[in-house]
């Protein structure tokens with residue numbers, strides 16, 4: 001294996017909160033750090049740290065977590081960074097410039113801010129002149145075209161950004177289409193910032209190719225790959241797959257804890273949509289076909305859902 005890779009768990013809004021992260025980190029090794037799903041940047045008087053449930057330290061004792069901000073104005077960004085530091089002791093914060101969802105993009109937030117490097121410049125200038133923070137940025141190759149990524153990089157190069165996490169797609173691709181490795185290569189050739197690679201890292205072969213393509217990258221962010229196969233990062237670190245029977249047994253313990261973690265949050269019935277969302281990913285682990293997945297997603301009552309999922313989890317055809 002090349003170097004000593006560091007693995008970051010990606011933020012997935014609606015999914016990768018502490019009640020999901022902790023069962024994962026309890027039962028699968030390998031992740032070194034996690035970025036939490038975004039919270040909005042707000043002015044000081046609007047902030048209530050008690051609402052940052054996902055970021056409380058007693059819920060995040062397994063691996064370090066970095067809060068992520070969604071914002072497009074200097075003062076709310078600064079205020080939230082300062083409050084995260086003063087109230088919860090976070091010195092590292094991530095800024096989301098990569099979210100491609102239309103309601104966010106329309107408001108020039110997330111990836112929607114990428115075409116406006118001057119605005120990003122103004123915000124960074126305000127932050128770095130007012131406080132000390134280990135700021136990382138999560139971005140894409142651009143929103144509509146690659147030019148936007150290059151222009152933004154010129155601005156980012158002027159600031160002490162700790163890491164640039166780059167999801168190797170354009171915003172208009174959302175989460176589909178191919179990741180563009182050559183465009184990424186061109187982009188990182190124009191910056192001295194440390195890069196965290198992100199996008200479609202689902203298996204050992206792809207990881208080997210990525211390491212060969214980018215020998216200077218030592219940080220890797222994985223989201224969906226680790227939901228589909230919780231032991232992926234362990235396998236990447238080992239350099240070989242874990243025996244499927246062993247993985248199945250370990251998944252059972254993981255699933256039991258994850259389910260009970262969700263059931264503690266709300267009634268079992270109201271946890272159903274969250275479980276269904278997760279099963280989009282677990283379907284890959286169990287090689288379910290589309291019809292089998294739809295069959296699960298159609299279920300309306302939690303007891304029936306439990307029956308169906310337990311027979312998959314505890315009686316899999318390996």
Ligand SMILES: Cc1cc2nc3c(=O)[nH]c(=O)nc-3n(C[C@H](O)[C@H](O)[C@H](O)COP(=O)(O)O)c2cc1C
Nearest residue numbers: 010011012013037038138167199200201222223224
């Ligand atoms: C449902 C969903 C929610 C996401 N929420 C966030 C988020 O809150 N912040 C963020 O920076 N990226 C978010 N992302 C993007 C992921 O962090 C990651 O960049 C993307 O899934 C590509 O990486 P992967 O192929 O390893 O999953 C989200 C992606 C999905 C599918």
